[in-house]
Amino acid sequence: MNLTLHVWRQKDVATPGQMVRYDAPNVSEHMSFLEMLDVVNEGLILKGDEPIAFEHDCREGICGSCGFMINGIAHGGFKNTTVCQLHMRHFEDGDEVFIEPWRATAFPVMKDLIVDRSAFDRIIASGGYVSVSTGSAPDGNALPIRKQDSDLAMDAAACIGCGACVASCPNAAAALFTGAKISHLAHLPQGQPERKERSLRMVRQMNAELFGNCTNIGECEATCPKGIPIEVIASMNGDFLAASWQERPPVEIAGAG
Amino acid sequence: MASAALDSKLHRTLRFYEATNGKKTVMALTGAALWGFVIIHLLGNLQVFLGPDKLDKYGEALRATGALLWVARGGLLLCVVLHITAALQLMALKAKARPQPYVKKVATTSTYASRTMYWSGPVILGFIIFHLMHFTWGVPGIHPDFVDGAVHANLVKGLSQPLAAVLYLTAMSMLLFHLYHGIWSMFQTMGLSHPRYTPLVKKAAAGIAIALAGGNIAIVVSVLLGIVK
The missing domain is CATH 1.10.1060.10 (Alpha-helical ferredoxin)
Structure with missing residues (x-):
C-alpha cells in the first residue's frame, strides 16, 4: 500500500518545528508502524536527508520508549497497543497519516518525535x-x-x-x-x-x-x-x-x- | 526544575490549595453544595404546579427566615466564588501545560459533557446573573412587569417572553451536561472509585442531571403552553 505521511520535523529543542509531507510507497501490511518509519528513513538517508528521529527500544510493547500521536490519538488508538505493536494492516492504501510528538510543557520536544x-x-x-x-x-x-x-x-x-x-x-x-x-x-x-x-x-x-x-x-x-x-x-x-x-x-x- | 520539598513556610491550608488536587477538592466540595442548591431551588419552584398562592407563600416564608436567608445567600456566593476561582486557576494552568496545540487531535472515549465543562460553566454563570436580574431584582427592561412579592405572576409573565424562554432552555441544557460530569467527577476527585460502584454513580449522575434540568425545563414549557397561568 502507498501512504502519505505528515510528520512533525524539529531540529532541536530551541528551533520551532513544522509538519513535513512524505510519501511512503510499497508499505507491507506485515510491517509494524516503526518498521514502516524505518523504511521511510532508509529512503531519506539514501536521498541525503535527515532521517525522522523517534524513540524505540524493545519493540515488543513493554519498555515504554516509543510513542507519538498517530492521526491525533496517542499510540494510534488501538486498545492496549504501543506504536511498536501497531501493525500496518490497520491502514489502507492512500491513507494520510499525521504523526506528531507528545505535546506538553513538561515534555519538551528534543528532535522530531522525541520528547524529554x-x-x-x-x-x-x-x-x-x-x-x-x-x-x-x-x-x-x-x-x-x-x-x-x-x-x-x-x-x-x-x-x-x-x-x-x-x-x-x-x-x-x-x-x-x-x-x-x-x-x-x-x-x-x-x-x-x-x-x-x-x-x-x-x-x-x-x-x-x-x-x-x-x-x-x-x-x-x-x-x-x-x-x-x-x-x-x-x-x-x-x-x-x-x-x-x-x-x-x-x-x-x-x-x- | 523546582523541587517539591515537604517543608514549606506556607500555611498548611494554602499548601493544600496550592496543589492541583487541593483546587480540585475545593471544586468538588463547592460543586456539591451548589448541586444541593439546585435540588432545593427546583423543589421550591415545582410548587408553581400547585396553584398561584403556593409559590407566593413559599417566597414569603423564605423571606421570613431573615438572617438565615442571608447566611445561605452568603454561603452560596462564597461557593460560587471559590468554584470559579479554582476553575480559572486550573484553566490558566491548562494553558501553561500545553502552549503548543496538536495539529491533529481526536477525542476517543471522553464525553461531550466532560470536554465542555469550561464552556458550560461560564454559560451557567451568565445565566445566573440574568436569572437574578429577571426574577430576584426585577430589573426594568429585563422583566416586563415585575411586582415585588408576586412570585407566581412574575414567573408567568417573565417566562412568557420568547427570548427569555429560549435563554432558560439553553442554560438548562448546559446545566444538564455540567451536572452530569460534575456529579460523578466529584466522587473521583474525593478519591471514591470502585469498579462496581463507579458505573452506577455515572448512571445516577445522568439520571439526576436529567431530572434536575428536566424539572426546570418543565416549568418553562408549561408556561409557554399555557398550562401554568
Whole structure:
C-alpha cells in the first residue's frame, strides 16, 4: 500500500518545528508502524536527508520508549497497543497519516518525535525511599498481602511511563502516571510507613513539573497501552487528601526515646 | 526544575490549595453544595404546579427566615466564588501545560459533557446573573412587569417572553451536561472509585442531571403552553 505521511520535523529543542509531507510507497501490511518509519528513513538517508528521529527500544510493547500521536490519538488508538505493536494492516492504501510528538510543557520536544520525559523520572524520584528489609532473601509468604491488593498493585505497576496519558489529556495532566506510581506502592505492605509523605511529594512534584490538572475526562485510560484505569487517580486523590489532612510540622525534639 | 520539598513556610491550608488536587477538592466540595442548591431551588419552584398562592407563600416564608436567608445567600456566593476561582486557576494552568496545540487531535472515549465543562460553566454563570436580574431584582427592561412579592405572576409573565424562554432552555441544557460530569467527577476527585460502584454513580449522575434540568425545563414549557397561568 502507498501512504502519505505528515510528520512533525524539529531540529532541536530551541528551533520551532513544522509538519513535513512524505510519501511512503510499497508499505507491507506485515510491517509494524516503526518498521514502516524505518523504511521511510532508509529512503531519506539514501536521498541525503535527515532521517525522522523517534524513540524505540524493545519493540515488543513493554519498555515504554516509543510513542507519538498517530492521526491525533496517542499510540494510534488501538486498545492496549504501543506504536511498536501497531501493525500496518490497520491502514489502507492512500491513507494520510499525521504523526506528531507528545505535546506538553513538561515534555519538551528534543528532535522530531522525541520528547524529554525526565519529568516522569523526577516524579518517581520525589517519592523517596521505600522501607524494604534487605540482606538475606526473605522467607516466602513471610509478608502477608491480600490477593486483591497484590493484583491492584500489579495492575498499577504495569505502567511503562510512555507518556501517552499526558499526551492524550486535554489538560496535559500526568495524573494517570502519578496515580499509577502512587497506587502501585500504596497497595503493597512494603513502604507503608512512607505512604502518606510519598503521595504528598509526588503530587507536588507533578505540579512543579507544570503538568496540568485532571478533569476526570478519561482520555488517558482509553489510550494507555497498559490499560491502567483512572481508578488509580482516585486512589492518588484519596491518599493525597488523607495525607494533607494528617500532615503536621516536624517537631524539634521527638517525644519518644 | 523546582523541587517539591515537604517543608514549606506556607500555611498548611494554602499548601493544600496550592496543589492541583487541593483546587480540585475545593471544586468538588463547592460543586456539591451548589448541586444541593439546585435540588432545593427546583423543589421550591415545582410548587408553581400547585396553584398561584403556593409559590407566593413559599417566597414569603423564605423571606421570613431573615438572617438565615442571608447566611445561605452568603454561603452560596462564597461557593460560587471559590468554584470559579479554582476553575480559572486550573484553566490558566491548562494553558501553561500545553502552549503548543496538536495539529491533529481526536477525542476517543471522553464525553461531550466532560470536554465542555469550561464552556458550560461560564454559560451557567451568565445565566445566573440574568436569572437574578429577571426574577430576584426585577430589573426594568429585563422583566416586563415585575411586582415585588408576586412570585407566581412574575414567573408567568417573565417566562412568557420568547427570548427569555429560549435563554432558560439553553442554560438548562448546559446545566444538564455540567451536572452530569460534575456529579460523578466529584466522587473521583474525593478519591471514591470502585469498579462496581463507579458505573452506577455515572448512571445516577445522568439520571439526576436529567431530572434536575428536566424539572426546570418543565416549568418553562408549561408556561409557554399555557398550562401554568
